[in-house]
Amino acid sequence: MINTLNETSLHKSLKAIYRIQCNGKSEVKIxxxxxxxxxxxxxxxxxxxxxxxxLLKKTEFxxxxxxxxxxxxxxxxxKYIETKDAATGKITRRKSPLKKNIYSVFKEITALIPILLEKNFTLEIIEAEITEERVKTEEPVQSKNKRRRFKKNWQKTGKRLEQTGKIFTLHGKSSYKKLIPKNLPDTFTSKDFFELLKKNAPLVKRNDANLMLWVLSKIEIISTVGKKGNAKIYSTQTKCYENVL
Known part of the structure; x- marks a missing residue:
């Protein structure tokens, strides 16, 4: 039961869903x-x-x-933000301006490069509507993970799953190719890639597109073939891709 002590409601909910799907057992020591x-x-x-x-070391094992x-x-x-005033018990709720899409996850994927193409490894991205739970504090405080640059007058206490949406299954090179925009020319720059990506996902950020290019390069779906000024020129042998968005 050690691992369950710090689990959020979000983690518990998803674990219950997937445990039932595979008729498996939870919290097994291996x-x-x-x-x-x-x-x-x-x-x-x-x-x-x-x-x-x-999870890299654990997964490698x-x-x-x-x-x-x-x-x-x-x-x-x-994402919704739910804040409880500990003194009065009053709870306020608002929608976060956060806007994420499948391309937002490449910032996280970079850490898994060593195992991405392992035949027994699958990364499943599940779109989710979540509520972040907070409690209001009397004075500004540091976050529990010590990552705040400035102290704030609230502390995060958990995450709650409201509903799930589309699922993206990343397994093998073909699954990553499906995320590449259509009509990608034989050679292109990061700017070209970003502009095409925006047509399918208008809210995609330039940094997410750059990180995606980096990942695709590392798993040898694209390669760097030259430079145009200060910009790298990329190439891929595959011209036709299926866009999943």
Whole structure:
């Protein structure tokens, strides 16, 4: 039960959903690690609501044991902020301006480069509407993970799943190719790539597009073939892609 102590409601909800789907068992010790879900066929499902990179070593171990492993990562395409005043008990709720899409996840994917193309590894991105729970504090405080640059008068206490949406399954090169925009020319710059990507996902950020290019380069879907001024020129041999958005 050690792993359940710090679980958010979001993590528990997703773990329950996937455990039922595979008729598996929760919190099973395997080697030095505890698997979120162990399926009847010996495969493992890990739910990760935080940084994906934290699961790299654990995943590498399970892969070394010749087990299939799926990491499920909820992508907050809609987010609400719920703040409770501890003194009065009053709860306020507002919608966050946060706007994420499938391309937002490449910032996290960079940490998993060593295992992305392992035949027994799958990354499942599930769109989710979530509520972030906070409690108001009397004075500005540092976050529990010590990452705040400036103290704030609230503390995050958890995340809650409201509903799920579309699922993106990333397994093998073909799944990543499906995320590449249509009509990509044989050679292109990062600016060209970003402009085409925006046609399918208007809210995509330039940095997300650049990180996607970096990942695609690392898994050898595209390659750098030259420079145009200060801009790198990329190339791919595959001209036709299926856009999933």
């Amino acid at each position: 080697g030095a690690y505890i698997a979120d879900i162990l399926c009847p066929d010996g495969g493992i499902i890990e739910i990760q609501t935080g940084t994906l990179g934290k 399970f892969l070394s044991e010749k087990r299939k492993i799926k990491i499920v990562y909820p992508l907050a395409t809609a």
